[in-house]
Every structure is written in C-alpha cells, then in structure tokens.
Amino acid sequence: MAAPEPNHSLRRSALPVLLSVALAALVVDLYWFHGSTEDVEIRGHSAIRWMVDRWNGSGGDLSHGWLIPIVSGFLVWRRRQELARAVSRPDWRALGLILAAAALYTLGVRVQQTRLVLLSLILLTWGTPFLLFGAGVARLLVFPCAYLIFCIPLSFLDSLTFPLRLMASRGATVMLNGFGIAAQCQGTAIHSTAGGGFNLEVADPCSGLRSILAMAAVTALYAYVSQRTPIRQWLLFAACIPLAVCGNVVRILSVAVVAHLAGQDRATGFYHDYSSYVFFASAILMMTGLGSLLNRRRTGQATL
Amino acid sequence: MTSRSPTGRALLVVVIVLGLTSLAVRRLPPVVVSKDFGLRPALPERVGDWVGHEILFCQNEQCLKTFDRDELTGRTNCPACGTPLDAWAPGEKALLPSDTRLVRRVYRATGRPAIQVSIVFSGGDQKSIHRPQQCLRGQGLVIEASATLDVPLPRRSPLPVMCLIVRPANRTMRELGVFGYWFIGGGRETPSHLKRLAWMAWDRLIHNRADRWAYVSVYIPEAGSVEAGQALLSGLLRQLVPELESSTPGSPSPPAQPY
Numbered sequence: 001m002a003a004p005e006p007n008h009s010l011r012r013s014a015l016p017v018l019l020s021v022a023l024a025a026l027v028v029d030l031y032w033f034h035g036s037t038e039d040v041e042i043r044g045h046s047a048i049r050w051m052v053d054r055w056n057g058s059g060g061d062l063s064h065g066w067l068i069p070i071v072s073g074f075l076v077w078r079r080r081q082e083l084a085r086a087v088s089r090p091d092w093r094a095l096g097l098i099l100a101a102a103a104l105y106t107l108g109v110r111v112q113q114t115r116l117v118l119l120s121l122i123l124l125t126w127g128t129p130f131l132l133f134g135a136g137v138a139r140l141l142v143f144p145c146a147y148l149i150f151c152i153p154l155s156f157l158d159s160l161t162f163p164l165r166l167m168a169s170r171g172a173t174v175m176l177n178g179f180g181i182a183a184q185c186q187g188t189a190i191h192s193t194a195g196g197g198f199n200l201e202v203a204d205p206c207s208g209l210r211s212i213l214a215m216a217a218v219t220a221l222y223a224y225v226s227q228r229t230p231i232r233q234w235l236l237f238a239a240c241i242p243l244a245v246c247g248n249v250v251r252i253l254s255v256a257v258v259a260h261l262a263g264q265d266r267a268t269g270f271y272h273d274y275s276s277y278v279f280f281a282s283a284i285l286m287m288t289g290l291g292s293l294l295n296r297r298r299t300g301q302a303t304l
Numbered sequence: 305m306t307s308r309s310p311t312g313r314a315l316l317v318v319v320i321v322l323g324l325t326s327l328a329v330r331r332l333p334p335v336v337v338s339k340d341f342g343l344r345p346a347l348p349e350r351v352g353d354w355v356g357h358e359i360l361f362c363q364n365e366q367c368l369k370t371f372d373r374d375e376l377t378g379r380t381n382c383p384a385c386g387t388p389l390d391a392w393a394p395g396e397k398a399l400l401p402s403d404t405r406l407v408r409r410v411y412r413a414t415g416r417p418a419i420q421v422s423i424v425f426s427g428g429d430q431k432s433i434h435r436p437q438q439c440l441r442g443q444g445l446v447i448e449a450s451a452t453l454d455v456p457l458p459r460r461s462p463l464p465v466m467c468l469i470v471r472p473a474n475r476t477m478r479e480l481g482v483f484g485y486w487f488i489g490g491g492r493e494t495p496s497h498l499k500r501l502a503w504m505a506w507d508r509l510i511h512n513r514a515d516r517w518a519y520v521s522v523y524i525p526e527a528g529s530v531e532a533g534q535a536l537l538s539g540l541l542r543q544l545v546p547e548l549e550s551s552t553p554g555s556p557s558p559p560a561q562p563y
Contacts, residue, residue: 015312016311016312016315019312019315019316019319020315022319022323023315023318023319023322026319026322026323026326027322029326030322030325030326030329034326034329034330038429038431039401039429039431040429042401089310089311090310090311090313090314092314095317095321098317098318098321099321102321102322102324102325105325105329106325106328106329106332107509109329110329110332110335110508110509111504111505111508111509112429112431112504112505112508113505124322128318131314131317131318132311132314132315132318133311162446162447162448187448188446
C-alpha cells in the first residue's frame with residue numbers, strides 16, 4: 001500500500017509546473033504568434049514586435065519604452081518580501097479581469113488594434129496574480145502593472161506637437177525679454193530684435209512631445225516612490241505635463257541665450273544637440289522640488 | 305499547490321480561458337475584404353479647365369526626382385539617373401501594404417496654382433490608410449491650423465472636408481499651403497480619422513467585412529492665402545467629386561452619407 005504514494009506526490013508536484021508551462025506557452029502563442037493583425041506584411045503577427053518596432057522608430061520619441069519593463073520588474077523585486085507575506089487564497093473576483101483581458105484581446109485582434117491587445121496583456125499580468133494569490137498581492141502589484149502602460153506606443157499624441165511648439169516658443173520669448181534679451185515670437189519662430197541677432201525656429205522634434213512621454217514615466221515613478229498618499233501621488237503625476245512644458249521652455253531659452261552670447265551657429269549646432277540634458281535637468285529639478293513641497297505640506301499638517 | 309488545491313484550480317481556470325481565447329481567435333470566420341472601392345479608382349484627365357498630369361517618382365533613394373508622365377514621352381526610366389520610375393514614391397512603397405492602391409494627378413490651369421489630388425484605396429489592413437498628419441510631418445510640412453470645411457456639391461448634401469493650413473518647416477519663405485482630405489468607404493464618408501477607425505472596427509467585428517476605404521487628399525502647396533486656397537479647393541471638388549462618385553463616367557451612383 002506504500003507504493004502509490006511517490007507517484008501521487010510526483011503528480012502533485014508536476015501538475016502545477018505543467019499548468020504554469022501551459023500558461024506561459026499560451027501567453028507566447030497569443031501575444032507573440034497571434035497578437036497582431038495590423039501591418040502583418042511588414043511586422044508579422046507579434047504584438048510584442050509591433051511594440052518594439054515603435055520603440056525603435058518614431059524618431060526616438062518612444063525609446064523610453066525599453067526601460068519601462070525593467071523599472072516595473074525592479075518595483076516588483078523591491079517589494080518581494082511584502083509580496084511573499086501577502087500571498088493568500090485565490091480571489092475569484094479577478095476571474096472577471098481575466099475574462100475582460102480575453103475579450104479585449106479578441107477585440108484587438110479582430111479590429112486590428114494592437115494597442116488593445118497590449119492593454120489586455122497588462123490586464124492579464126495583473127489579473128493572474130490577483131486570481132491566484134489574492135487581493136493583497138494585487139494591491140502591491142497595481143502600480144508596477146499600471147506602469148507598463150507607458151510601454152504602449154501612443155503615437156497618436158503627435159497632434160499635440162504644434163500647440164506645444166507654439167507654447168514653448170512663446171514662453172521662451174517672454175523669458176528672454178524678462179532677462180533683457182529683446183526678442184519677438186512669430187508663430188513658432190523666435191527672432192532677436194537686436195541687429196545681427198539670432199533667428200530660431202522651434203521645430204517638431206523641439207516641441208517637447210517626446211519629453212512629455214518620458215517625463216510622464218519618470219514622474220509616475222517618482223510620485224510612487226516619494227509620496228505617501230495616493231492623492232499626493234496623483235497630484236505630482238498630474239504635474240508631469242506642465243513640468244515637461246516648463247523644462248522645454250528652459251531648454252529653448254538656453255539655446256537662445258547661447259545664440260545671443262556665442263552666435264547662432266554654435267547654439268543650433270553642438271549646443272542644440274546636447275540641450276536635452278538641460279531639459280531633463282531642469283524638469284527633474286522642478287519635479288523633485290514639487291515632490292518635496294508636497295511632502296513638507298504633509299509634515300506640516302501632521303504637526304498641526 | 306496541486307490541481308485540486310484552490311490555487312491550482314485557479315491556475316487551471318486561467319489556462320482554460322486563455323486556451324479558449326486562442327481557439328476562438330482561430331475559429332472566428334475570416335474578415336472578408338470587399339472588392340468594391342468607395343470611389344471610382346481613377347482620376348479624370350480633365351476637370352473643367354484643369355488638366356491632370358500623372359506623376360512618376362524615381363525609385364533611386366539618392367535621386368527621388370519626380371516627373372510628369374507627359375513630359376517623359378514614353379520613357380520609363382529616370383532621365384537624371386536611369387533608375388526605373390513608378391507611380392509610388394519609394395517611401396510609400398516601403399510603408400504601405402502591397403494590396404493598397406493609389407492614384408494621383410497634379411491638376412494645372414493657366415494663371416492658377418497647381419493642385420495635387422491623390423486617392424489611396426485601403427486593402428485588407430487598416431494600416432493602408434493612416435492619419436494624414438503623420439505623412440505631412442514626414443514630408444517636412446508643419447500643420448498650423450485645421451478646420452472642417454463643408455463643400456457644397458450639386459445634387460447632394462455638402463461634403464465635409466478636413467482642411468489643414470500647412471507650410472514647409474525648413475524654409476525662410478513662408479509659403480502657405482492648403483491640404484484638404486476626407487475618407488469614404490462602405491457607403492459612408494467622414495473627414496474624421498477616428499470615425500473611420502470606429503466604422504472599420506464595427507464592420508470587422510459585427511459584419512466580418514473590411515471595406516476598401518478611400519482616402520482622398522487635395523493639396524495646394526502655394527495657395528497664397530487661406531481664403532484663396534479654400535476657394536480653389538471647393539471649386540475643384542465641386543467638379544471632381546461628382547465624377548469620382550460615378551461608377552462609370554457620366555452615370556452618377558448614389559453618394560455616400562456624411563457622418
């Protein structure tokens with residue numbers, strides 16, 4: 001009677017492994033081999049390849065996409081001990097999420113909208129641990145999974161390019177005049193009104209759109225790790241667009257100041273190529289400043 | 305964890321749901337690509353006083369010259385570099401699916417600016433037609449404003465056309481251009497890219513049908529002023545659209561309904 005025991009225990013340990021392998025195989029099948037029905041001739045059927053091609057293209061606007069899964073994975077790893085403690089019984093409410101992910105996937109494939117397919121993958125990435133290990137685990141995974149949304153190429157935002165260019169050139173002109181450098185803004189061009197001065201055109205790549213997407217990802221992460229309450233996290237995250245616009249105004253202002261001091265060729269050549277560092281330095285400084293301000297208010301309220 | 309444990313059962317359920325999804329996607333009836341075009345797949349040689357010239361593109365990426373077919377007197381290679389010519393620009397060929405169809409003419413009339421008219425007919429892939437804003441930026445044009453223009457047409461409701469005010473990005477001379485476009489397919493017409501996508505999605509999902517939508521664009525590179533450009537655009541479309549909507553020249557078919 002003792003003989004069946006090892007077989008039974010082997011079956012017990014092998015089944016979950018087999019089911020996990022089946023789950024992984026199905027995810028690969030759905031998202032790599034049958035995930036995209038759009039642009040199949042050029043990019044094949046992989047939704048992942050469709051996404052990665054866009055990260056590599058679009059003039060570098062979406063290149064931050066490479067970092068997002070790494071950051072998301074790091075955030076999960078950072079909370080690994082809390083996750084281990086939070087594991088509980090399956091939560092069958094999450095079955096609704098799994099079914100919604102399946103429906104979204106089918107819809108995306110059917111209507112040739114690969115973004116919907118990718119969104120379904122994110123939903124599945126959150127919904128599966130929710131179902132298997134309970135709501136505590138799901139709560140800890142909300143942000144790392146939601147952060148993956150920044151992977152999805154949102155190239156349709158390029159309609160914002162021209163208004164952003166206008167905003168940046170107007171803002172930079174106001175600041176130039178404030179610093180005593182007489183300048184005029186005509187559409188998206190900034191002209192020095194001093195004789196022999198500079199003439200700058202704020203072109204599409206200088207609109208700050210690519211910076212907005214990257215800043216949104218950076219601000220979301222910073223808000224998550226630096227702010228304690230969801231309201232303050234959302235407040236700081238909502239500031240990402242004004243922060244990016246202000247950072248771009250500072251960058252364009254710096255190009256104009258270099259043009260004023262060292263000549264247009266130097267400003268639009270070497271300096272312009274590296275001026276994105278000015279953008280990120282100023283935008284990140286403003287972001288951390290705002291973050292500290294929000295935290296200080298919290299401390300002040302606690303004292304009161 | 306075993307298949308009988310609660311977590312094992314939950315894992316089994318996820319596998320079953322994804323397995324059924326995989327099966328369902330394979331078993332759904334295929335989407336049938338319509339054989340009918342929303343418009344006549346050709347541009348007329350003459351529209352009133354306007355004479356249409358076909359444009360051919362050199363396929364050499366280093367040359368990229370364009371020529372009027374009439375000027376070439378039967379030559380099929382680029383007079384500048386000898387590379388074969390084609391109705392498609394090399395960039396368009398690389399970007400668009402092979403079942404996409406394209407017709408294009410430049411209309412000229414004495415004393416008036418030239419007008420480029422092109423129609424792209426989508427194939428089975430919705431990628432065949434994309435937002436004009438994407439290619440205009442790729443062509444070095446800046447969009448300064450946009451508005452919907454209702455063009456009055458004979459014997460039908462006005463045609464809603466999306467009218468963009470554009471200018472070249474990298475020139476000191478600020479030539480102002482007017483770019484008008486709209487989409488037509490499955491008996492519907494709209495200037496909205498989003499509405500077109502919604503209709504295409506609906507037809508694919510509910511009717512298993514992919515209509516061959518047509519994207520008609522009219523570009524006046526040197527319009528002079530917004531008003532003059534819009535007047536030229538309206539004037540040409542009043543004569544051109546009834547011809548495009550007829551299945552054979554001279555026999556008008558029922559026009560599409562604007563949405």
